Every structure is written in structure tokens, then in C-alpha cells.
Amino acid sequence: DKSKEIIVKNVYFNFASREFMGKVETGRFAFLYDGLQEAYDRFFGDGAFAKTNGKNIFAGDTVEVDGVKFEVLLTVTDEEIERNINDTSLIFRATIDNQTVMFLGDAFIPEGNRLLEKYGESIKSDVVQMAHHGQNGVDKDVYATINPKLCLWPSPQWVFDNINGNLRTLEVREWMLDIGVEHHVVTGWQGTQVLSFPIDFDKIEKIYVSCEYDKRKDTGELFDVIRNDFKQQKILHIGDNIISDFQMPLQKGIKAFCYPSVVAILSQSSLLFNKLINNAICNATESTGFN
Numbered sequence: 001d002k003s004k005e006i007i008v009k010n011v012y013f014n015f016a017s018r019e020f021m022g023k024v025e026t027g028r029f030a031f032l033y034d035g036l037q038e039a040y041d042r043f044f045g046d047g048a049f050a051k052t053n054g055k056n057i058f059a060g061d062t063v064e065v066d067g068v069k070f071e072v073l074l075t076v077t078d079e080e081i082e083r084n085i086n087d088t089s090l091i092f093r094a095t096i097d098n099q100t101v102m103f104l105g106d107a108f109i110p111e112g113n114r115l116l117e118k119y120g121e122s123i124k125s126d127v128v129q130m131a132h133h134g135q136n137g138v139d140k141d142v143y144a145t146i147n148p149k150l151c152l153w154p155s156p157q158w159v160f161d162n163i164n165g166n167l168r169t170l171e172v173r174e175w176m177l178d179i180g181v182e183h184h185v186v187t188g189w190q191g192t193q194v195l196s197f198p199i200d201f202d203k204i205e206k207i208y209v210s211c212e213y214d215k216r217k218d219t220g221e222l223f224d225v226i227r228n229d230f231k232q233q234k235i236l237h238i239g240d241n242i243i244s245d246f247q248m249p250l251q252k253g254i255k256a257f258c259y260p261s262v263v264a265i266l267s268q269s270s271l272l273f274n275k276l277i278n279n280a281i282c283n284a285t286e287s288t289g290f291n
Helices: 018-024 027-044 109-123 140-146 169-179 221-229 243-251 262-267 270-288
Strands: 011-013 054-056 062-065 068-074 091-096 099-103 127-129 150-153 183-186 236-239 255-258
Touching (some): 068 109, 236 243
Parallel strands (some): 150 183
Antiparallel strands (some): 068 091
16 A cells, blocks of 8 residues: 555764774674665665665754654764764654653763763753663763653563673662652563653553562462552453463453464464564574574
8 A cells, every 4th residue: 555655755864984983893883884784775775775865963953753853962973982882872852742752772871971961951851761771871870860750661571680690770770769760661571662742640650560569470469469559440451471461360350451462473374474484584694694
């Protein structure tokens, strides 16, 4: 259906020059630009990337799309010598219906310090995307100055819960408790989440995250907590796991609806599922050179 096609009119980016990358990076990070060009041409045809309507963006630039204002706060410059590739992250803030969302990318401590030094208290935002998947990113004082009401964690469960024991996620979560942030969305664990603006934070009474209560859904313990907090109210739980999100809440007297994940749906058609997996493996092998 061509009426539903998405047309990209402009591509905004800020890539360090090849000369800069040659001075400060070696190995796989030195040619990120080439990798992007290769991927773009694979999707849209040879030479497509060279024809893109691209524009270098710099700190201070603003872009407006469909009533959403994007402010570019920090970009990497050729004058900066970064020791960590994450400190070349683009930091920007979106304003939607008079509410602000700060995107920190993978920013590490030095870039976070530059952000704080340059903008000070003006980086206060309603929502923040947690830097570098919520661990080993910017320092606590940056988050304290942003002082968000809602944190977006792009973190899988093994990162959010520090399953391997070598990450700083639990420390960062303690920071957020100290700062007083009440609302969290763990997108890499809870799946795709949709925020409708303006967000009425007063209507978000409570968010139950297993790790915050040290209670699990698959054992039913978290549902005991919820049932106790809302004794006289009707509760509907929606999730994609047949045990944790359907059987367990039902056992605890909570109505439940199981909404299968994309993987679960595709797995019902083994031929299609296997074809997609095999294509993904083949593409990964071709692009990385690994077998």
C-alpha cells in the first residue's frame, strides 16, 4: 500500500571526519561511517547513501518535525580527542507538548561533565534516556541536575539486574532512588513501550518492577504485593509470557490477558520462523566475516 509508505526527506547526522577517526581510533571503530554507508546501500541500492539529503548538525542546532522540537546539545568535534568511543555520542533533547525528553545516547563521564559545564541547571528534563543502557554512562550529578520524573532504560534484563556481576546498573538504580525518581520503563526487558504526551505523572500511581521489590512474576510473589496494595480494586494484567503473565496472575485472583510476542507468533509457523532466523544468520555472517 503506497499510501502508507514512509518518505524520509532529510537525514541529520554528525560524523567525525575520516582524518579525526584515523588519529584517535583503530580497529573496528575507525570505520563506522563505512559500515553505515554499506548498510544504507544494501537497503536502498548501490550509491544511495551518497545521494542522501544529509546535513551535518552541531551543538545549538534545532530541528522541528510534526510539532516536536529537537535541540542538539552536544556533538563530537574534530578538536576533541576522545578516549572512549561512547563520548562521541550525540546528545539532544526533544520537547513535546511542553514536556522534555533528554537523550544521552552512550555518553560516558567526560561527555556528561561537558554537558553539565556548558548548560548547568538548564538540562532539567521531564524524561531521560539512561546513558549507555543505564550503566557506565554519565555520572550521578548529571542525572541529579536533569532531575527527571521518568527514566527510560534501554536495557535487557541481564543488564538491568547485573546478572553477570560486572556492571554498574545496580549502583545507577540506587542513584535514581536517591534522586527521587518514581517512574521507570525498562524497554529492553519489558518490550516496546508507548508514551503519550503530555504525560500525566499524577495518574501513574505506581510501577511494579520485580527487582525493586525482590519479587518475581513467575513465582507469583510480585502479584501478591500488587493484590495486597489494591485489595478492593479490579486489576487486569497484560503480558506476553504464558506462565508469568497469564497463569500466575490468574492463580492470585488477578484477571490476565496473554498477548503473544512477535517471536511466539512467528514460531507457530516454523517454516517462516526458520527462514527468518537463517536469513539473519546469513546476513550477520556476511557483514561480520564470522562463521
